Amino acid sequence: MRPLLTDFRATRPRHEVSQVRLLAWLVDAHVEAETARAELDGAARAAFASRMAAAVKHCACPPAQIGTRGVVIGDIGAADWDANLIYDLRRHPHGQGSGARTRLFAEEVDAYFTTAYADDPVAPHDLIHVTCTGYISPSGAQKLVSRRGWGGSTRVTHAYQMGCYAALPAVRIAAGFRASASQLEHQADIVHTELCSLHLDPTDHRIEQLVVQSLFADGLIRYSMVNDDGRSGLRLLALHERILHDSSHAMAWMVADWGMQMVLGRDVPERVASSLRAFVIELFQRAGLPIERLADSMLAVHPGGPRILDRVRDVLELDEGQLRTSREVLFDHGNMSSATLPHIWMRLVDDARVPRGTLIPSLAFGPGLTVCGGLFEKT
Template sequence: MSRPAILRSLQTIVPETTLRQDEVRDVFAAQPELGRLAQRIVTASFNGSGIDTRYTVLDELSLTADTVQPQFFDRETGRLLSPSTKVRNEVYVREAWKLYVDAARRSLEADPGIVAADVTHVITVSCTGFYAPGPDYEIVRALGLPENVERYHFGFMGCYASMPALRAAAQFCAANPDAVVLVVSVELCTLHLRSSEDPDMIVATSLFADGAAAGLVTARTFDQIAPGFALDRFHTGIIPEGKKDMAWMIGDAGFEMILSTAVPQLIGDNITAALSPMFHADALGTSFDDGRIGEQVTHWAIHPGGRSILDKVEEHLGLSEQQLHPAREVLRQYGNMSSATVLFVLRSILEQEGARDGERVAAMAFGPGLTAEAALMTVVAQ
C-alpha cells in the first residue's frame, strides 16, 4: 500500500495594515449615497459578522494613513472611491507576488527536511487577480527552484479552491512517489470592496480580507519529521439550488461577489447529503448518520465563510463549540480570506488546538456553485 501524501510545514501570513471591524463599519455606513435601510444593513452585517480585525494590502484604508493620491479611500472626505478593475488588478500585480514568495519561502524554511531543490511541482491558488507570467513563475525564480518544476494555477474558483489544490497535490504524489508539491494561496479580497446598497454586496463587504498560506505536500520519507496532516480522502459536493446565491463575477469596477443571505440556510439544509459519501464505511468504519461521527472525527477545519455559516454547520452536523473554535477564531482575528482561510484553520488545529498524532480531521470549504469541497485527514505529529 502506498504511503499517503502529507501536508507539512504549513505557514500563514497577513499584510501589515490592520482594519478594525467597528471602524470599517462606520466608514461604510457613513457613505452619502446610502439610504437609511442600507445603513441599517451595513450596521447589522458588520456587527453580526463575528469579526474583530481584518488585514489589507491597501495602506490607504487605514484611518491613520496619509495618502497623497488616494485610489480607494479619501480619508479627508471619508469617501470610499471606485477605481476601475484595471486599477485594482494593477495593485494585485504589485502586491500579490510578495505574499506568494514570502509564504512559499517561509514554508520551505520551516521544513526540517525539504529544500528548494526537492520541489517538483508548484500549485498557486487565487481568485482575486490575474497576471502572466504569474505567481508560480515568481516563486520559482525568487526561491531558486529547479526550472523544470511543473507549475499550475487554480484561478477564480472562489473560497473552496485550496481543497482541490491539495487534492491535485496528493494525486501528483500518488503518480510520482518522489514528488514534493509546494501549494501557495494568496487572496487580496479587499481590492474589490466597495460601497453599495445591494444587501448581498454589503454582506460580502463585512466579511472579506487579505491573507496568504503555503504548505508542502509529499509522500516521500525524510529523515526529519514535520508535523502535518495525512491527506486521506477528498470529496466534492454540489448544492445546485444555490447557484444564484454564491457567485464571483468580473465587473467594470472590480470583481463582484454575490453572497446572498440564503447561503447559510442552504448549506445547513444540504451539508449532510453533500458530504455523506466521504464518510462511508471504508473511510471511518461508520456511516455519516449513525451518530458516531463526532467520536471518530476529533477536529473540524471548516472554512469560516461567515458566522451564520458556522452556526448552521455546527447545528446540522451536531458539532461541539470546541470543534468550531479554530474556525471561529480565524474568522474573528482575520475575516474571510477566501481560499487561504481553511489553511489558516488547519494550521490553528495543528499548533493551537492540541492536535495529537493519529487524530482524524474533517476539512471543508464552500464556494460558487454552491460547491462544497471536503477532505478527511489524519494528524501526523511524530
C-alpha cells in the same frame, strides 16, 4: 505512503484593522462614494450617512464575531480619501478600475512570493497558485520560478476562480500530481494569495454587498504536500465534493468593471446545510471510517460568516468546541476566501490541545453551489 499536508506558513497582511474601525470606515466609504456620485449637499449627505450607519449596524458581521481583519493596502480603514491607491472615492466613486486593481494585486503578490520563498534552498516539484482575487500572467508563482532559475524543476499550476472552497481542489490537484509523479520524494507547494480587499465597490449600497464587505479580508499562506514520513501535519484520508442541484443562482463571483463582484443569496447557509449530513457520511465512507468518529473529530469549516458555522454545528450535531478553531480564525482574520481553511489547518496542527490521531473533517463552500470536503488525520 499517503499524502501529508505540512509546513504551513501564513504571512499577516501589512495592515491589521479592528472590525470596529473597519465598519466605521465602511460607512464613511459609502457616504463618500455616494456624495461624489450623486453630488449630495450637506443635508443629503448627513441623511445618507445616518441611513448607511443603521444599515451596517443591522446587517454587518459584528465585532463579537470578527475582531480584526488584515488588508494589504492602507486605503482600508484610513480617511484620507485623496491619498488612496484604489479607493480615491472623491475622484472615482466606485474606486479604481479593474486594471489598477490587477496591477496592485500583481505587486503585492510578487512581493509576497519573494519573501515567502526567500529561505527555500530547494525548489518544489510543483507550485500550485490559488486565488480568485487577481488574474495576471506571468503570476507571482511564475515570476518566482523564473527569477530563481527553478524553471527546469518546478511546474506552476494556476488553481484560479474556485472561490472560498479552492483549498480542497488544490489539494486534489496536488494529490494527483503526486500519484503520477516520477520522483519518489515529490513535493507540491500550495500557495494562496487572496486579496479580497481590492474588490469593494462603495457605490453599491445593497444589504448583500454590505454583508460581503463586512466579512472579507486578505489572506496569504503557503504549505506543502509531501510523503507522510512521520512529520507533523495533516494526513489526507479522503476527498469529496458535490455541486448542489439547481443552486447556481445562490452565489456568484465574476470579473466586473471595478474589480470583482459577488452575489450572495441569503439562503446559502440553508442550501448548504440541507445537503451536509449525507455529504459528511459519504466523506467518512470514502476514508473507510464510521460516521460515529465525527463525534470526537475537530472540524475545519470555512467560516464564510458566523451563520454558516451555526448551521453546520446544528445539522451535524457538533459541540461548539469542535468548531472552536474555525470560529477563532474568523475572529482573528475574517473571511480570507480560499486562504481561510489553510489558516484553520495550520492552527489545528500547531494546537497542542488537539492530540495526534485526531480526525479533521474539513468543509468549504462556494459558487456552484459547490460543497467541498476533505478528511484528514493529525500526525
